[in-house]
Amino acid sequence: MAEKLKGETTESPDIARTALTSTTEPIQVNFNALPVEENAPDRISIRDVAKQAGVSIATVSMVLNQNPRISRGTHVRVQRVIDSMGYRPNRLAQSLSSRYTQVLAVILPPLRHAFADAYFGEILSGISDRAGKLGHKLLIEQAKPQYIKEGKHIELYERRFVDGVLCLGFNEKHTFLSDLRQYPMILVDNRFGDGLLDFVHCDYRMGAKQAMNCLLQLGHRNIGMIYAAPESPTARDVLEVYTTELRNAGIEVKESWLADGCFTDEGGAAAADLLTHRDKDITALLCGNDKMALGAIRYLVEHGRKVPQDISVVGFDDIQHLAYANPSLTTVHLPLYELGVAACERLVSRIRGKVDRVADVLPTHLVLRESTSIVRTR
Amino acid sequence: MAEKLKGETTESPDIARTALTSTTEPIQVNFNALPVEENAPDRISIRDVAKQAGVSIATVSMVLNQNPRISRGTHVRVQRVIDSMGYRPNRLAQSLSSRYTQVLAVILPPLRHAFADAYFGEILSGISDRAGKLGHKLLIEQAKPQYIKEGKHIELYERRFVDGVLCLGFNEKHTFLSDLRQYPMILVDNRFGDGLLDFVHCDYRMGAKQAMNCLLQLGHRNIGMIYAAPESPTARDVLEVYTTELRNAGIEVKESWLADGCFTDEGGAAAADLLTHRDKDITALLCGNDKMALGAIRYLVEHGRKVPQDISVVGFDDIQHLAYANPSLTTVHLPLYELGVAACERLVSRIRGKVDRVADVLPTHLVLRESTSIVRTR
DNA sequence: GTTAACTGTTTAATCAGTTTAACAATTTAT
DNA sequence: ATAAATTGTTAAACTGATTAAACAGTTAAC
Numbered sequence: 001m002a003e004k005l006k007g008e009t010t011e012s013p014d015i016a017r018t019a020l021t022s023t024t025e026p027i028q029v030n031f032n033a034l035p036v037e038e039n040a041p042d043r044i045s046i047r048d049v050a051k052q053a054g055v056s057i058a059t060v061s062m063v064l065n066q067n068p069r070i071s072r073g074t075h076v077r078v079q080r081v082i083d084s085m086g087y088r089p090n091r092l093a094q095s096l097s098s099r100y101t102q103v104l105a106v107i108l109p110p111l112r113h114a115f116a117d118a119y120f121g122e123i124l125s126g127i128s129d130r131a132g133k134l135g136h137k138l139l140i141e142q143a144k145p146q147y148i149k150e151g152k153h154i155e156l157y158e159r160r161f162v163d164g165v166l167c168l169g170f171n172e173k174h175t176f177l178s179d180l181r182q183y184p185m186i187l188v189d190n191r192f193g194d195g196l197l198d199f200v201h202c203d204y205r206m207g208a209k210q211a212m213n214c215l216l217q218l219g220h221r222n223i224g225m226i227y228a229a230p231e232s233p234t235a236r237d238v239l240e241v242y243t244t245e246l247r248n249a250g251i252e253v254k255e256s257w258l259a260d261g262c263f264t265d266e267g268g269a270a271a272a273d274l275l276t277h278r279d280k281d282i283t284a285l286l287c288g289n290d291k292m293a294l295g296a297i298r299y300l301v302e303h304g305r306k307v308p309q310d311i312s313v314v315g316f317d318d319i320q321h322l323a324y325a326n327p328s329l330t331t332v333h334l335p336l337y338e339l340g341v342a343a344c345e346r347l348v349s350r351i352r353g354k355v356d357r358v359a360d361v362l363p364t365h366l367v368l369r370e371s372t373s374i375v376r377t378r
Numbered sequence: 379m380a381e382k383l384k385g386e387t388t389e390s391p392d393i394a395r396t397a398l399t400s401t402t403e404p405i406q407v408n409f410n411a412l413p414v415e416e417n418a419p420d421r422i423s424i425r426d427v428a429k430q431a432g433v434s435i436a437t438v439s440m441v442l443n444q445n446p447r448i449s450r451g452t453h454v455r456v457q458r459v460i461d462s463m464g465y466r467p468n469r470l471a472q473s474l475s476s477r478y479t480q481v482l483a484v485i486l487p488p489l490r491h492a493f494a495d496a497y498f499g500e501i502l503s504g505i506s507d508r509a510g511k512l513g514h515k516l517l518i519e520q521a522k523p524q525y526i527k528e529g530k531h532i533e534l535y536e537r538r539f540v541d542g543v544l545c546l547g548f549n550e551k552h553t554f555l556s557d558l559r560q561y562p563m564i565l566v567d568n569r570f571g572d573g574l575l576d577f578v579h580c581d582y583r584m585g586a587k588q589a590m591n592c593l594l595q596l597g598h599r600n601i602g603m604i605y606a607a608p609e610s611p612t613a614r615d616v617l618e619v620y621t622t623e624l625r626n627a628g629i630e631v632k633e634s635w636l637a638d639g640c641f642t643d644e645g646g647a648a649a650a651d652l653l654t655h656r657d658k659d660i661t662a663l664l665c666g667n668d669k670m671a672l673g674a675i676r677y678l679v680e681h682g683r684k685v686p687q688d689i690s691v692v693g694f695d696d697i698q699h700l701a702y703a704n705p706s707l708t709t710v711h712l713p714l715y716e717l718g719v720a721a722c723e724r725l726v727s728r729i730r731g732k733v734d735r736v737a738d739v740l741p742t743h744l745v746l747r748e749s750t751s752i753v754r755t756r
Numbered sequence: 757g758t759t760a761a762c763t764g765t766t767t768a769a770t771c772a773g774t775t776t777a778a779c780a781a782t783t784t785a786t
Numbered sequence: 787a788t789a790a791a792t793t794g795t796t797a798a799a800c801t802g803a804t805t806a807a808a809c810a811g812t813t814a815a816c
Contacts, residue, residue, distance in 0.1 A: 043536075045802055056766045061804060071764060091537045092479070093802035096470040096771050103517075113698065115502040121494020128493065128520060137539060139481075140518050142506060158421075159469045160772095161515060265699060298704065320491065321643060326676065423772055434796045439774060449794060471772030474801050 044087045053081040064089055095160065104131055104347060105139040105162040107153065109169040114142060118319040119289070119336065120168055123188060126340020127166060134348050136163075148176045157183045164347045171232035184350040186358060188343045189336075191233040198350060198358035200343040204234040204316075207332035207364035208241035211286055211314045214330070214366055216249050219375035220284040220312060223251075226261040226271040226296060228288045235288060238316070242286060257282065261292035268295025276305070283311055283375050290315040290331055297327070297371060308373035318367055327370035335362045422465045431459040442467055473538065482509055482725060483517040483540040485531065487547040492520060496697040497667070497714065498546055501566060504718020505544060512726050514541075526554045535561045542725045549610035562728040564736060566721045567714075569611040576728060576736035578721045582612045582694075585710035585742035586619035589664055589692045592708070592744055594627050597753035598662040598690060601629075604639040604649040604674060606666045613666060616694070620664060635660065639670035646673025654683070661689055661753050668693040668709055675705070675749060686751035696745055705748035713740045 046064075050057040055078060062070045063078040070078075081087075095101045106127060108114040131138050139162055143153065153176060156162050164184035170177055171190050177197060187199040215223055225242050229235045239258075246253050256278040259271035268287060272295070275282055287293035293315030297307050305311055307327055315331035339362055346358040424442075428435040433456060440448045441456040448456075459465075473479045484505060486492040509516050517540055521531065531554060534540050542562035548555055549568050555575060565577040593601055603620050607613045617636075624631050634656040637649035646665060650673070653660055665671035671693030675685050683689055685705055693709035717740055724736040 043802090047802080057803080058766060058768095058805075059764090062765090065804080067805095069764065074764075088533055088536045090474070090802050091539060092470050092474040093771090094804075096468070096474055096773085096802080097804040099771080101470070113496075113499060113503070115506065116494075116496040116499020116698075118491075118494040121491060121499075124493040125491070128518065132520075132525075138518050140506065140516050142510075147510075155466055158466045161469060302704070320494075326680070421772090425772080435773080436775080436796055436798095437794090440795090443774080447794065452794075468772050471801085472774075474772080474803085475774040477801080 043090070044085055046087075046089065049078070049081055049085060049087050052085060053078045100351075101160055101163050102135055103137045103139055103162045104344070105141055105156050105165045107141050107143050107165060107167050107170075109174075110142050110144040110147075111169070114169070118321065119317055122320070122336035123168055123340040123343075126337040126342075127344045128340075130341045130344040131348075134344070136344075136348065143170075143174075143176070151179075154179055163351045166343055166347055171229060171235070173229075173231040184347060186343045186347045186350070189234065189334075189339060194233065195357065195359065198346065200339060200346055200358065200360040200362070201234055202334040202336075202339060203361045203363050204237040205241050207316060207334065207366075208238040208286075209245060210364065210366040211316070211332050212242060212245035214368070214372065215284045215286065215312060215314060216245065218284075218312065218372060221249070221251055221375075222257070222279065222281045223284045223286060224257045224259070224275040224279070224282045226259055226268055226275070226285060226287045226292050228261050228263040228267070228292065230260070238286075238288060254279065261288065261295070263289055263291060265291050265295035265298075268292030269299035270295075272296035272299040273303075276300070276303075276311075284372070285311065285313045287313065287315050290317040290319045290329060293329055293331065293371070294325060297325070297329070308371050309376065312372040312375075314372060330369045330372040331367055333365050333367045335364065338362060421468070422463055424465075424467065427456070427459055427463060427465050430463060431456045477538075478729075479538055479541050480513055481515045481517055481540045482722070483519055483534050483543045485519050485521050485543055485545050485548075487552075488520050488522040488525075489547070492547070496699065497695055500698070500714035501546055501718040501721075504715040504720075505722045506718075508719045508722040512722070514722075514726065521548075521552075521554070529557075532557055541729045544721050544725055549607055549613070551607075551609040562725060564721045564725045564728070567612065567712075567717060572611065573735065573737065576724065578717060578724055578736065578738040578740070579612055580712040580714075580717060581739045581741050582615040583619050585694060585712065585744075586616040586664075587623060588742065588744040589694070589710050590620060590623035592746070592750065593662045593664065593690060593692060594623065596662075596690065596750060599627070599629055599753075600635070600657065600659045601662045601664060602635045602637070602653040602657070602660045604637055604646055604653070604663060604665045604670050606639050606641040606645070606670065608638070616664075616666060632657065639666065639673070641667055641669060643669050643673035643676075646670030647677035648673075650674035650677040651681075654678070654681075654689075662750070663689065663691045665691065665693050668695040668697045668707060671707055671709065671749070672703060675703070675707075686749050687754065690750040690753075692750060708747045708750040709745055711743050711745045713742065716740060 046057045046060050050060045053060065055074065059070065059074065060078055060082070063075050063082070091102070106124065108120060111117070114120060128138055141147070141152070141156070147153065153165070156165060164186075165180060166186050166188055167177060167180075168188045170187065172192055177187065177192055181197060185198065187197045189201045191199050191201065212223070223246065225239070227235060227239050230239065243253050257275065259274045261267035261271040268291060271292065272285065275285065285293075285296055287296060293313050297313050300307055300311060307313055313329070315329045316334065317336070318331045318333035342360055342362065346360065350358060424435045424438050428438045431438065433452065437448065437452060438456055438460070441453050441460070469480070484502065486498060489495070492498060506516055519525070519530070519534070525531065531543070534543060542564075543558060544564050544566055545555060546566045548565065550570055555565065555570055559575060563576065565575045567579045569577050569579065590601075601624065603617070605613060605617050608617065621631050635653065637652045639645035639649040646669060649670065650663065653663065663671075663674055665674060671691050675691050678685055678689060685691055691707070693707045694712065695714070696709045696711035720738055720740065724738065728736060
């Protein structure tokens with residue numbers, strides 16, 4: 001499969017098809033060598049407004065910023081001029097002066113499909129919505145190794161690109177995070193050095209407990225776990241609760257019940273392969289995220305094991321469009337959108353001078369669908 | 379299904395769980411009321427560097443910008459001071475003066491899962507990679523109705539947030555696009571008013587031809603089409619080629635072979651339902667994107683029709699992680715990553731003063747997988 | 757009737773850079 | 787030897803806002 005059929009050209013190439021340069025190494029840009037647009041319509045500045053309104057620029061500025069020292073009459077008069085001239089303050093000048101950019105950065109890990117990922121996407125939606133409401137713009141960056149090496153993450157602050165940064169998808173392995181300790185930043189959906197950095201994350205312990213309760217109540221006793229990124233504190237939370245809950249139920253955890261699925265679809269499938277071969281008695285799988293759960297189900301079904309009749313599978317995330325999977329996935333719902341909202345909110349209040357450490361943990365809940373069932377008695 | 383199990387709280391709530399405010403209406407922000415961080419470490423400015431190096435700030439600036447009028451010796455000496463002091467130029471001041479922000483905006487449609495969408499994600503990856511190489515940052519916005527109404531898309535330029543804008547996922551229905559005509563902007567993967575705006579899009583005509591060729595060669599004659607967004611020129615391209623190719627093969631297109639699938643999974647399923655009931659003889663479906671194709675396959679399989687034995691399905695997009703679908707999807711590969719790269723490149727050259735209209739069309743190819751087969755003779 | 761307090765506005769400094777024009781010091785041409 | 791051209795550096799103007807301090811003009815207090 002994946003064979004390519006050679007395609008012929010469209011019959012009417014009425015549109016020019018231009019060759020694209022495809023340089024791979026970074027391109028040096030001389031900031032100054034750029035030609036200034038000749039026909040750039042002269043922007044209206046605060047001076048123009050001041051002149052037109054017959055007041056000083058300080059007055060216009062104060063009107064703009066609703067300074068109470070400006071009288072009602074002047075305010076109205078100046079505002080009218082502002083509106084009629086269609087004046088919009090240059091925010092570069094505003095930021096230069098006020099020291100606030102009203103821009104936040106979101107840093108994503110250097111994964112190939114980071115921008116197309118449902119997990120990040122959901123968090124991003126929350127961040128974007130709240131940032132907009134708080135009057136902030138969003139800058140998106142991917143923390144490639146080169147990016148970190150060049151200190152671009154620090155430049156973000158130092159060169160005044162942004163007021164604060166939200167870090168998604170990182171864990172304690174990503175040591176560059178500690179470079180940002182001195183600036184406003186929130187680690188999203190993880191912890192770091194247990195309390196050294198501000199963070200907001202889902203209650204993975206609660207989620208794990210809900211998932212394990214469900215499986216145990218359904219009578220499962222041989223429960224495998226497809227985990228990932230054990231260097232991540234929140235991922236470890238799940239592993240720990242998994243172990244604790246089994247032990248509390250009087251079940252001794254076997255080493256052979258654990259496999260790393262790398263948070264990917266393929267990884268989930270491979271882990272399911274490994275686990276089912278290492279221990280034929282496994283009747284249920286707890287997976288660290290939905291992607292691995294789906295990979296596992298795909299593998300199981302393709303190898304003649306019925307889900308959930310032969311083996312139950314529980315995921316983690318509750319990615320929306322997976323609700324249509326067949327069988328639909330029982331999973332721990334993580335409030336990812338709300339997590340984004342919370343993170344954004346916390347970051348902004350941090351920027352505005354709030355000094356307490358941020359450490360929010362959002363509750364989860366289990367969504368029971370079709371991939372789990374009562375254990376089959378033999 | 380989708381019933382929720384009530385979850386109990388984690389046993390050790392060692393981390394404070396703070397209540398979150400959840401305001402829904404926009405929050406007024408007074409730019410000036412923000413307290414300036416007291417302990418802000420005094421940033422090093424160009425003046426400090428100049429003093430330390432014993433030259434004027436003009437010289438430092440010229441060193442920074444590699445102005446050739448600076449002698450080799452001075453350059454080295456000043457650069458050494460810059461490095462030793464860890465000086466990083468404030469880009470607000472640079473941009474204020476140079477009139478270039480080195481920031482691009484990406485505007486996405488106001489869809490719920492725009493950030494988690496594989497189609498947008500792939501384009502975004504391309505844009506992000508190339509923008510980084512060209513020394514540009516990326517601002518991401520969602521064009522909600524309110525956003526447009528308030529003219530925020532124009533503010534992006536007028537207030538000097540960005541130098542240019544990339545518009546993803548819009549079509550001729552989105553009239554706000556014409557507001558941006560006078561500024562550097564590229565419409566990505568569509569046209570507008572056929573040539574009024576700069577654009578870069580995939581060759582949907584070529585793609586449609588490749589898909590139809592494939593189905594016709596496999597012997598299909600009753601081919602249904604699940605389209606979407608007929609207000610989109612590129613979507614219309616596909617519809618037109620579909621019709622033309624059938625006609626060229628001596629097949630009269632029936633009205634009942636067409637259904638709108640809204641570009642969604644559910645829409646695809648609903649359209650498949652409609653089409654198969656309107657015309658029992660349909661043996662193949664051409665779908666406007668992969669999501670609808672998958673929805674259609676899901677519907678068909680759930681209703682006892684075998685894919686591809688009973689009915690072949692071809693998609694459009696070639697979304698990566700769908701390669702694992704079962705059956706895997708035969709689809710038209712759109713070079714979305716390259717599209718992002720091209721769009722970004724074109725935008726930057728536009729910003730730098732290139733005046734020719736941008737009108738790139740990138741070639742597609744068919745990826746033959748398991749969802750298509752030779753037509754079943756009865 | 758002078759002083760004090762309050763209002764509303766403006767002057768001028770500041771944010772941190774870029775860039776033009778001027779200038780001194782050399783080098784080259786006549 | 788003098789004028790012209792070249793080279794490297796700098797002073798000063800400029801980008802477009804904010805804001806502390808100064809300043810009139812009223813009003814209130816004693």
